[in-house]
Amino acid sequence: MDIRNMIYNFYKTEGCRVTLTQIQEKLITEYDFSGKRTSLYTIIKKLGFRWRKTKNNQRVLIEKTDIRAIRLNYLDKIKYYRSQGRPIVFFDETYIHAGIRSNSWTDNTGNGLLSTISKGNGLVIVHVGGEMGFIPNCMLIFKSGTKSGDYHDHDHMNTQNYEEWLTEKLIPNLPPNSVVVTGNAPYHNVQVQKAPTCNSRKTDMVDWLISKNIPFSPNLLKPQLYEIIKHNKKQHIVYKFDRLLQENGHVALRLPPYHPDLNPIEMVWAQVKNSVAKKNVLFKLEAVKTLTEEEFLSVTVEDWMKCCQDVVKVEDNYLQNEIRVDMVVEDLIITASDSESSTGEDDFENLSD
Incomplete structure (x- = not known):
């Protein structure tokens, strides 16, 4: 719960x-x-x-x-996109330890409060799906702390890895006009032309205000310019990967912070991990990787549809x-x-x- x-x-x-x-x-x-x-x-x-x-x-x-307020805004947007009939796909990253086993209590934020015994090495898994099931050719699975293929320094997903995955795997396989629901990891939130800080040069502040067509007096001092920037910067945030999706006919939508219950892929992770935990008797990473790949293949469109329907109920419950x-x-x-x-x-x- x-x-x-x-x-x-x-x-x-x-x-x-x-x-x-x-x-x-x-x-x-x-x-x-x-x-x-x-x-x-x-x-x-x-x-x-x-x-x-x-x-x-x-x-x-x-x-x-x-x-x-963030949650209400998200709920309004996702219901609007559904009313338009747009495909909605949910992205997430998870981690499986070689020592995964059953009966680990979780607070539903993705972190077990009772850790598994002898974690050992782990697998980083990235995937995306929705009511249509998993999006084909989008699964990425690799050992943490290794180098393989075109992905580098694999402790977890980072900006470079995410961009490669987005351009090489996700975008080519997305249904047209998709809405991609993501979390709030730092690598999702790389800004384009980030707003100046209080330590920025005055000329940078002026250039930013001009580029955003924000009126200001040329006689203002630096602290006064920064006050205007602070007041306006939220509405002018542009994320690099949101723009990339937009350029390819899609939309990015961010989950509210700490709301895994609004992401149906969390239920899919749980289904896969529970099955792997029950079958994991060797506690070796290669065996866990094989089990994980097998369990992903067993997840059906019907499983995904049920998870998505359950999340719609959670959304309605929040609104009520x-x-x-x-x-x-x-x-x-x-x-x-x-x-x-x-x-x-x-x-x-x-x-x-």
């Missing part, structure tokens, strides 16, 4: 504040969670939640408004929850500040909540 949805369900079903103790107890009862309280606290913060004071001076766990969460949170919170934080929220004293 996704921790984010667990928190939402507390609001939805009980209409009350959520504490770290409640979440931990539910995880222990339903998922045999044995992780540390501090680890759970860190995960919840990483997912974008913060504690704020309520009317009775207790703390309520609330998702940051900017995360909710938003109204309920607004009502509960507004009733609980004492402050009307735009800030998402309250004094001391980042202190480990809150672990006693």
Whole structure:
């Protein structure tokens, strides 16, 4: 179960504040969670939640408004693209250890809270698919920390590897007019003509503003120019690989941060990894690689369609929850500040909540 949805369900079903103790107890009862309280606290913060004071001076766990806004924007866009009948394909990268085995509890962010024993070497796997199944000829699988073929220094995907994969494997095989849903890894987000920073030269700031047709006075000083840049830079971000897809008739769409439950390929990874874990008796990388390739071949279009349909239900659930969460949170919170934080929220004293 996704921790984010667990928190939402507390609001939805009980209409009350959520504490770290409640979440931990539910995880222990339903998922045999044995992780540390501090680890759970860190995960919840990483997912974008913060504690704020309520009317009775207790703390309520609330998702940051900017995360909710990003998610709502994503949900609006993907539903619009579906209404247009455009093919929607989901990209992701995963990792399988040579020592993979069953019964590893996960928080659904892609990281196991109980690590596998004797991880050993691993395989990096990159693939893309949707309701049509896996896109043919797009799977990339390689040993981490090795060099092979046209891909270099394989600890993980990086900008160079991603560009090669995109141009040589993905784009030539995509259905026309596709929407490619990606995550937020740094190699997805290489910017074209990145906005100047506060340390940039004044002439670079001026050139950037002129190139974006943003009005400014030539008499402004450098700090004043930078204020204008800060105010405008978000709406002028252009990503290198988004442009590459656009030039080939496709669109890139980024998932909200820390929302693997909105990516059906996560369920496909789970299906493949669970099967590999059950059959892995040698704990050798070559054997795991063979098992993995075999299991990918066993994933059907029907499997993919079910995963995609399940994700649509998750999307609808988020939209339904938003109204309920607004009502509960507004009733609980004492402050009307735009800030998402309250004094001391980042202190480990809150672990006693």
